[in-house]
Amino acid sequence: MFRTTEISDPKFESDHLRFITVKTPNLQGRGDICVFVPPLKNLENVPLVLLLHGVYGSSWVWSQKGGVHRTAWEMMQKKEIGPMVIAMPSDGLWGDGSAYVPLKNRDYEKWIVEDVPAAVLENIGAVGENSPLFISGLSMGGFGALRLGIKYADRFKAVSAHSAITSIEQMPLFVKEPMVAYVQSEEHENSVWGIIESGKENPPPFRFDCGTDDILIAHNRKLHYQLKECLIEHVYKEYPGGHEWAYWQKHIRKSLLFFNGHCTAG
Numbered sequence: 001m002f003r004t005t006e007i008s009d010p011k012f013e014s015d016h017l018r019f020i021t022v023k024t025p026n027l028q029g030r031g032d033i034c035v036f037v038p039p040l041k042n043l044e045n046v047p048l049v050l051l052l053h054g055v056y057g058s059s060w061v062w063s064q065k066g067g068v069h070r071t072a073w074e075m076m077q078k079k080e081i082g083p084m085v086i087a088m089p090s091d092g093l094w095g096d097g098s099a100y101v102p103l104k105n106r107d108y109e110k111w112i113v114e115d116v117p118a119a120v121l122e123n124i125g126a127v128g129e130n131s132p133l134f135i136s137g138l139s140m141g142g143f144g145a146l147r148l149g150i151k152y153a154d155r156f157k158a159v160s161a162h163s164a165i166t167s168i169e170q171m172p173l174f175v176k177e178p179m180v181a182y183v184q185s186e187e188h189e190n191s192v193w194g195i196i197e198s199g200k201e202n203p204p205p206f207r208f209d210c211g212t213d214d215i216l217i218a219h220n221r222k223l224h225y226q227l228k229e230c231l232i233e234h235v236y237k238e239y240p241g242g243h244e245w246a247y248w249q250k251h252i253r254k255s256l257l258f259f260n261g262h263c264t265a266g
Helices: 068-077 108-123 141-150 168-173 194-197 217-229 243-260
Strands: 006-009 017-024 028-037 048-052 085-089 133-137 157-164 206-211 235-239
Touching: 006 048, 017 108, 028 108, 028 243, 048 068, 048 108, 048 141, 048 243, 068 085, 068 243, 108 141, 108 235, 133 243, 141 157, 141 194, 141 206, 157 243, 194 217, 206 217, 206 243, 217 235, 235 243
Parallel strands: 048 085, 048 133, 133 157, 157 206, 206 235
Antiparallel strands: 006 017, 017 028, 028 085
């Protein structure tokens, strides 16, 4: 599927993290993926979790600032969750953040939905055609997870988000690029609620949470109320904390537990 692929050499890897770089037309260049593969034998069709970062970040931040691979491995050893592979892609590295939408002749949406799972499938033996696919993320990555996970309900078995941006309108809270740079031609594509309203299919099981001191708390509450008023099943939680890594390090466990409960393939 890719013109070129580079993957890290196991003898130089550490903490069970692998690194993949592929060239794809969707990015008109190369994209990076950090992958946590649990050190277990005879793994086949293991669930695959796509974990999206926020603004300013890249493929390394969930592991090197969030320690998610250590959290996941600890949970597996304690039998809290079953084995799963976690793929942490860059967002395409446009500006302060691409919002995981098509921009300037590059399709950051297809990069996540099509290229990243394909790259992992081609290079990580534990992942197979029957691996259940999940998606989560924080902040801008939470927006990407909710928007893409619900839009492509036929691909994702469950969705989770932390401290999520819920609309393109909130991007200027974090980025230098103006909102107009992100706006999609079809209005419903610009918000999580728009995707839900326009959806032809029922959304997959999804959850989201936000810190009570988070700059995005009002937007998350609004989305929750919209969903509640329309009787759309979902899980929404609030916890103490702000828009910060201490919050995400703690609550990523909620995503992993949620996905573990929806791991049956098929």
